[in-house]
Amino acid sequence: MLSTPMTETRSDIPPAGLHSSSVEAGWQRQGKLWSNLKELCDILRIPSAAIHTDEELLFQHVQFKTGQRIHTIGQPFDTLYIVHSGFLKTVLIDEFGNEQVLSFPMKGDMFGVDGIHSKRYASEAVALSNCDLILLPFKKLAALGRAHIEFEHAIYSVMSRELVREQAMVSMLGALSAEARVARFLVSLSERYADMGYSSKLFNLRMTRHEIGSYLGLTLETVSRTLSAFNEIGLISVDQRSIGIKDLEALRTLRRLPPSSTRAKQVSSKKARAAAPVQGPQQPEGDWGQLATA
Amino acid sequence: MLSTPMTETRSDIPPAGLHSSSVEAGWQRQGKLWSNLKELCDILRIPSAAIHTDEELLFQHVQFKTGQRIHTIGQPFDTLYIVHSGFLKTVLIDEFGNEQVLSFPMKGDMFGVDGIHSKRYASEAVALSNCDLILLPFKKLAALGRAHIEFEHAIYSVMSRELVREQAMVSMLGALSAEARVARFLVSLSERYADMGYSSKLFNLRMTRHEIGSYLGLTLETVSRTLSAFNEIGLISVDQRSIGIKDLEALRTLRRLPPSSTRAKQVSSKKARAAAPVQGPQQPEGDWGQLATA
C-alpha cells in the first residue's frame, strides 16, 4: 500500500543478446555509450532531415537497473532523459507517501520536462526494468535549439505532445468507466509496443496491478477484476503479467461493459476469432535481453 | 448534457468601465490594441529583465464576447493565445459530443499550446466572459526565442508549468474524493484571483456547475451538493455563482468530509471566525467592467 519498496536489485542479469538495427547503433553491454544528434532524433521520432550528420555533438547514455530511481522530487533539475530501452514509471508522491503514477515512459519517450519550470523535478522516475537512458542536459538542448531551427521546433513539438497526452489522460480519468480505462490502457500499450517493433498482440506488463491502478485512478483489485472480466468475455487472455490481445477493436471502442445480464450475449458477439493464433515477436522477457525485434 | 449549445451572443454589453493600472497599459475600449514585449512578459509573469525596452515588436489584441469560440478542435494551428482579461474554458469533445473541460484560462494564462505538435488545435477554447486576448503567432514566438535567450527559456518554462499543472490535475482526478476536488478547486480559484488582484475571499464563479463537474470529473449534482455541504459546515458561503471563502485552511487540507456522523463535531470545530466580515475588491460582476483592483 505504501510506496512499493522497490527491490532496488532485481534481475541483475547483464545484457543477454545484442542486436544492431539502425537505431540501436550506439549501444553496447554495460559501457556508457554515446549517441549523436541524428540517433537522438530517430529515437525521439523527430524528423532528422536537416541535421548535419557531421554534427559532432554526442549524448551520453546511462544505465539504470530495475528499481533504481533516476531522479526524485525536489532534486535540482538540469537534465532531461530519453528512453533508449527499458521501461519506467514517473510518480508523484503525496503528503502521506502514496504514489500517483503519471506515466510509463518507454523507448522514444522523454521525461524530466516537468523540472524546467521550477528548476526542480516535480516528479520521480523509477526504472521498472533495466534501462538505457540518454542524458540530455537542458542547457545543451536549448543550445541545440538555437543551432538547429529544425530541432528547436522539435523540442516544442515533443513538449506539446506530452501536453496532449496529459490532456487525454485527464479526459480519461474524468469521464470513463473503469472498464473503458483499462481497455484503453491495453490498447495504448499495444500500439506502443507495435511502434517499438514488439508484438502488439502478446506482451508482458512491466508494471504491477497497483501501478496500473494508480495510473488509471483505480484500485489494484478493480484492475485485476476488469482484466479477468475481459478475459472471460474473450477480449484478451490474461495470465499474471502476460497479456494477449484478442479483440483490439472491441477494446478500442469499449465504453462500458454490458450490465452483466446481457453479459452472455456479449460473449457470443465476440466474432469467434480466437482461431487466429496470436503471435509475433514477443516482448523481451528476461529484461535487458534480446530485443527480438523486426 | 450535450455540448452546451453556447448562445454565441449573450451579454453584448460593451466595455463598461476603464482602468489604467500598470499592466493594463495597452488596452482601450473596443479597439484592437497592441502590447509590446515587455507588457507581454509581465502578463505572463515572466522575468522581463533583460528585455530591451526599445524592442519594437508588437502583439495584437483581439476581443471575444461571451460564448464565442476562440479556436476549435482540428482547426489548423498557428497562434497561441494569452489571456489579458476575461475568463475562458478549454474543452475536449468526445465522439458523442460531450465536453470534457480541461482548464479555465484566465489572466496571464496561455493556451493553444496543444496545437504545436500536430499543427492542429487539440482542444477547443470558449470565452466564458468577454475576453481580451493577446495573439502570439507561433512563428513569432519561436523567432523571439531565438532573439532573446531569456525569452526562450521563458517559453520552455511556461510549457513546463502547464505540464506540471496537468500532472497535478491527473493526480487529483486519480486520487481525491469529490469533496477534496471541489475544495482544491475553490482554493486554486481563490489563489488565482488573489494573483490577479481580486478578492480571494469573495468571488463569482464564471462557469456552471456542469463545467466545474466536467473539469473535476464529477457530475453537476455532486458539485452542487458538495458546495452546499461546505456551506452547511461553514467552510464557505454559497449563493448561486457567488462564493465566499470562510475557512481557506480547512479547504486546503480537506481530504474527505467526516463521515456525517462526526459531521456535527466538525461544524463546531469551525473556529467561529464568521465574525470576520469577508470583503475586499470583488470580482467584476458586469464582466469586462471595472477591475476594482488594488
Add this chain to the structure above:
DNA sequence: CGGGTCTTTGATTAGGTTCAATAAGAGTGG
C-alpha cells in the same frame, strides 16, 4: 523451503451517479 510481493476472487460498504422534481434567474417578445 520460507518470506515477501503480487494477483485473484469474494463479500460488503459507501461514495457518486442517475433520475426526477422544483426553484431561481436571465432574456425574449407580446
Add this chain to the structure above:
DNA sequence: CCACTCTTATTGAACCTAATCAAAGACCCG
C-alpha cells in the same frame, strides 16, 4: 411590464460502480 421559455441550480431517492476489507493462491528470490 409580465408571461413565457430556457438555462442553471438545488435537493431528494434509488441505484450502481468501484472501493474496502479479507483471504487464499501464485510467483520470485534468497
